[in-house]
Amino acid sequence: MLVAATLVAAVTAQSPQAEIAYRFHYANAGDTSVAIEIAWGSPLAEPRSLVMPRAIPMGYGEQRYDAFVTEVRAFATDGRSTSLEREEGPRWKLSAGSTRVTYRVDLQRMEREVRAASDASRIRDGYLGVLGYSVFAFVDGYETRPARLRVQGPAGWPVFSTLAPSWPVTTTAVEARLADFYELADGQVVMGPRATIRRVADRPAPLYLAGYAEGPVDFDRVGRLAVSAFQRVADYFGTVPFAHYTVHQELLTALSPQHEYGMSMEHLGSSTYYLAATTGLTATSTADDDTRVLYNFAHHISHAWVPKRAYGHGYFPFQWELAPVLDSIWFAEGFGQYAAIMALAPGTPDPVAFREGMLNRRFRPNVANAPPFLKRLTLVDLSRIASTRYAEDFRTGRLVFSRGGLMAAAIDDRIRAESQGAKSLQDAFRFLVAWSARERRAFSNDELPGLIQQATGVDTAAVIAEWLQPLR
Known part of the structure; x- marks a missing residue:
């Protein structure tokens, strides 16, 4: 699979870089946080930092996702664990000899405190929707290494990852292999009995619709518009530089008057749409509503080509700790x-x-x-x-x-x-x-x-x- 991250990764020596293993576990329905484990195999030869993203690719701003990280512990080869010392910025100090790290991310607090819906992950009744860069940290200097992800949910919950979508959706663990940290962080995880998952097209690449609604919506209608937008944008660019694509739409009841809904985001192999619960397409929606939604889909899908795969300085390699200054x-x-x-x-x-x-x-x-x-x-x-x-x-x-x-x-x-x-x-x-x-x-x-x-x-x-x- 051709991904933009691979285009900008440094050319390495003849031997491949060691893979970084990530584990995402949401254990029980009703939990307010998720558990993350990162393992890199060989013990660190020297101290390094664990870094949590603050900058958001194409978000043109920052969110302090490190504020929602708790219980950070590092492990050595003998199994001993230690709490990590916090450094300045979104960093924790990893000692030489460390082989893995674990931590938790409080998603309930994240959604409460991050007012822009498009920047927050969330847990709601029977549903979890996660942005990769809001939960996954990286070992400083290891960003270009390939990654392996394993996603687990509560027993019986449908589990879906935009990084390795499957149909029919599974209730077992999902695994994905990624070119580097950027590809990992730019994906999403969706799970829960209230999630709607559909494979809506096979060509020019498999297209999936992942949805969650707290208000009325006709996902059949949404899916048809997503297919039309995807196929027309792909035809315009003439190539499909990814193995699959997901349109992820959430229609959400506002947590407070200060929370903002209506923004959308684009990613390497997906796009995400965060709308107010009352704004879904229904049987009473007009042709103008269809035109508006069709363009919004096409707009954000087109970014999978421009600038995700044709870009000016600052988009790749990406600066995760501080929003990069971009002149294009x-x-x-x-x-x-x-x-x-x-x-x-x-x-x-x-x-x-x-x-x-x-x-x-x-x-x-x-x-x-x-x-x-x-x-x-x-x-x-x-x-x-x-x-x-x-x-x-x-x-x-x-x-x-x-x-x-x-x-x-x-x-x-x-x-x-x-x-x-x-x-x-x-x-x-x-x-x-x-x-x-x-x-x-x-x-x-x-x-x-x-x-x-x-x-x-x-x-x-x-x-x-x-x-x-x-x-x-």
């Missing part, structure tokens, strides 16, 4: 959304009108209504500011993706005009995904015009330069 969010978020629009357009009665309507609804009002002080920023400076407050102050997030989306549209127009319709930005997207797989690195902003020209034969440097400037 406009590409990741804006170009990714434009790709989703163009993937859906051919299935509409008037593709040209659909594109124009989406640009008018999705991007242009955000640019027109942005605060003047944000308009005065270059697009690179705006991206750097949004790196740590994209959703927290969504004025920054809306403007950076909108300017990026309109840049993508302008580039597409230039390519089509100069190639007399023979080429489009679609050719550049496909080229960039292949280039990233071959080169195993990020591209810089300065490289982007040349790469687009290689793909299309059209020089778009002036268009890109204009859109990078402050808005007039």
